[in-house]
Amino acid sequence: MTHLSKITVYPAKGLKGGVFVPGDKSISHRAVMLGSIAEGTTFVENFLEGExxxxxxxxxR
Structure with a gap:
């Protein structure tokens, strides 16, 4: 095994892609509450469907 006492990291030329973040309980609750007072239709992605x-x-509702 080689011991690295010093390394150099260079900036990436660019990144592309996406990240899937699982639903979060607190954010799901807040999305429902804020959506209930918003005008129009509210769309929530990755809503955590817990009890x-x-x-x-x-x-x-």
Whole structure:
């Protein structure tokens, strides 16, 4: 195994792609609450479909 005491990192020329982030319980609750007071239709991506987040969703329907 080689010991590296010093390395040099160069900037990337560019990155492309996407990242999938799993749903988050707190953000899902907030999205429902804020969507309930917003005008028009609210679209939420990666809504965490847990028992408590679905209960919040149904309470604000």
């Amino acid at each position: 408590d987040t679905l209960a919040t969703f149904n309470a604000f």
